[in-house]
Amino acid sequence: MDSNHDDIVAATRNWLEKAVIGLNLCPFAKSVYVKEQVRIVVSDASTPEQLLEHLVTELQLLADSDPEEIDTTLLVHPLVLQRFMDFNEFLGVVDAVVSEMQLEGILQVAEFHPKFQFDGTTINDVSNNTNRSPYPTLHLLREASIARAVEAFPDPAAIYERNIETMEQLGRAGWDALQVGPHKSGT
Template sequence: MSANHETVIAATREWLEKAVIGLNLCPFAKAVYVKNQVRIKVSEAANPQQLAEELAEELQLLAQADPEEIDTTLLVHPKTLQRFLDFNDFFDITDAIVGELQLEGVLQVASFHPKFQFEGTGINDVENYTNRSPYPTLHLIREESLDRAVAAFPNAEDIYERNIETVQQLGVAGWKALFDPKAD
């Protein structure tokens, strides 16, 4: 593993531990993370076509893997789709790949990006931080695992709103302080 990959994985793990799990933004993440069932794959893709090919490979790998070994995959791609609008547009391709592989209803892909912005928000609005990651990241999720987690979690439909409340209370400065305690 190259030093660059180690840096990307370390930053991704820190984000998972401090934000996703630490702030409980995803109440389902801790269980699979502590069981080491989260695959973090760093992509070398330099363009969207290469990323699409790698995404197809990762979707197939996850679909065939034993969930006890790999329950979910984070495909982190630090070299492509740096602009959020390009990343967002890539989801048409993502949906097409899932369909072509006949994995609709089996796997889904969620999005995280350092510049994530919900429709109708300003670039600096704190609620965008619920989906901000250190690098552009495609989260490959087993729908069966998601269904089980949602069924076991009371009021799962409220997670999104609770997450917004959490980051609003924290504020941008608080979010930054999670990763740099010296940040003002």
């Protein structure tokens, strides 16, 4: 891995540790992270087509892997889909690929982006930070792991509400103080 990839992985780990796990935005993340079952892959794709090829490879690898070795994958792609609207449109292609690979019910893909914006919010709404990552990232998850986690956390809808409350209490200054991104293109 070259030094640029090392920096991207380090920024992603920083975000995971300080925001996702540190703020408990995902109560299921800590256990797989501390067991080193999270695969972080940096894609050098510069076009959506190249990213799609990389996504197919990573979906198959995750599907074929022992969950004790790799439970989830973060496919970080800093060179493509920098605009959130482009990224958001690409998610339809992602869903189609999961279906074509006959992985529905086995794997799903969640999304994180430096410019993530929930429908009905303004760009500066602090609640958007729950899904903002240092770089555009596709999160490949096992459905079985999600099901087990949901059993342990009986009201998953409350997670979203609690996350919004956490972001509102933290505020813009608190989020910025975490220094978890987003990073500028080319850095």
